[in-house]
Amino acid sequence: MTPDHRSPANGHRSPAARRRRQGYLFCLPGLVLLALFLAYPLFYNLWTSVHEVQLSTLLGGPQRFNGLANYRAVVSDPGFWHSVRLSVVFTLGSLLFQFTLGFALALLFARPFPLNGLLRSLLLIAWLLPPVVSGTLFRWLLDAESGAYNALLRAVGLDTLTHDWLTDPGTALAGVMFANIWVGVPFNMLLLLVGLHTIDPELYEAAAIDGAGAWQRFRRITLPLMRPVSVTVLLLGLIYTFKVFDTIFVMTGGGPVDATRVLSLYVYEVFFAFFRFGRGSAAGVLLLVVPLLAGALYVHRLRKETVEGGPA
């Protein structure tokens, strides 16, 4: 209980204005940090995106305002649109699999069975690993010559299914998606599991008494009641997945050719391979659009839930 907290019974009524001032004071350190490390870089990025900033203009050169020229350069680059397509496929594919697999695992772990807790924590390790580590791991696993997956396939006589996963432009995106799904499943499982625990077990009992089968209980009770959690999980997943960089950078570096050069890698290349800071910033701003929209939607939902007191 905060010292500030008052109930009608204790009688102390500080003026509302003072409370508000105190509230702001408590927020100040956070706000300063946000301004310094979030707002400033964000606005600097916006500033750069409408100026001509290259390596040659970094030291003393004129950084001319060039309006939307950087944006025009980005959207007229076929490579940019290729990256957008890859990002969309990568994000939707990852979301679909990590959500359904996460949901299935959540349903499994929602019921008690021996070793439930241990298995659940083991699964979480995948999510706790730094992306660079899991990326490196999957690069080894999927390696054509010495990789474990191909070795496994050969060991069980399925030689025809062995494949150069990461060096074939046709399957490289699926390869990096596979790694990303593996990382994302435990996160989805965890949140969905929490959601499952909020459903009143009496609902299931009542339904069972009324003669509803397992499938009907799932469809009529679990699914509708899990809707708010699911939307939140998917939104968070979208925000996270759309800007994935490290896993892909470690596994393929954007190749072969440009098969895995998603939007985040595109931005990185424009910046740090080509040193076109203005254009890179413009692409960075465009990269922000999707997570920002998803984020706004998420905040909107969160507020609605708090106001309406709906199930979290």
Next chain:
Amino acid sequence: MSYTVDRRGFLRAAGAGGAALGLGGTLASCGSDEPDTVTLTWWDYFTLDNFQPGMERLIKDIEENVPNVNIQRRTFPFAELDRQITLAAIAGELPDIAIVDNVAMNSLGGGKLLADLTGRVKEWGQADEYYKGPWEGCQVDGKTLGIPNNSNCLALYCNTRMLADAGVEPPTTWAELASAAEKLTSGNRFGLALSAIRTEEGVFQFLPFLWQAGGDLDTFATYGATALEFLDGLIAKKSLSEQCVGWTQQDVNIRFMDKRAAMQINGPWQIPTLKKADFDWTVVALPRDKETATCLGGENWVLTADGKHLDKAWEVLEYTQTPQALVPYLVAFGNLPARKDLADQGTWASDPALRLFLNQLAFARPRQYGPHYADASQAVAEAEQAVLTGSASPSAAARTAAAKIDKALAEQ
């Protein structure tokens, strides 16, 4: 928190915060020096353990022999250095001295980041001592922006026993290379290994083929197609693994060491590792087509433009070029000198493999194509990957790349 800061001032402040957190360290150099001693910051990317004794010795040597100088060294991973230098330029915290990849002269050289050494070099009068390629690699727009640190180039390593068993001589032309690679391929073993990874490393290995075909970046549509077709032929006959699109030069050497490749294209920096191999190998010049060509690699010493101690830094550079400092340093690194007057000193004077590389330096071409070379380089890498993975024909890939290359080279 209401005073205004300019952009650089802000970043400098942020940098100081970073330093306080142990993320940086550049600011620590200010203030505590004795009045006459100048502290110079020095950045390089020689992070591997086996480079440390040589580098530490060189720095100690400099501090003992150049009056009143103290060197503070910082290392970065190879791929990070250029990025860190550009970030440092934004923050106004450039190091005084840096050792950069010679290909970085394209981007950094056009960026006004590097100090113009033209006048000092003229006064110094030792320009003629350097091999042509390495020296030209330091010239940008008629200005001298660096001094070659060391040089390397590519050649063809052959597993002597495998070649003898297959009755093959070390190849000297493309035709011989193709037939040798085919004969040397069997079971788990590829005839030839090279790096075609989608980075500058892959391009470094590809450019010799382009040049050997008689072309260059500005004629990529024609000669790029020739070179790509040749490599595509090797893949088609399984003489070269399709996996090479993911191999670094280190990976290539591992295949050669493991006897999973009978020949490899690689540089002299692999010699110390190869000396530990349990088989005999030889190294020969890269096979030729219309022309003999190999690509120049290595590093340059550069001084940065806004350094406050330019005179002192130049004094250090001059000292590093004396044989007493340079020869032990190069030997410790397994590197080749960029200076002709050192040709008969050091290990490279007696070691036949190093000798071969040193002789090849005469043909080695620098990758000097202007500030937007990185775009061209990526176009080349993607063309090669497209052909080797079978997703484009050599002529189509070369045409696509040529359009991007022409655009990149035209932009200044």
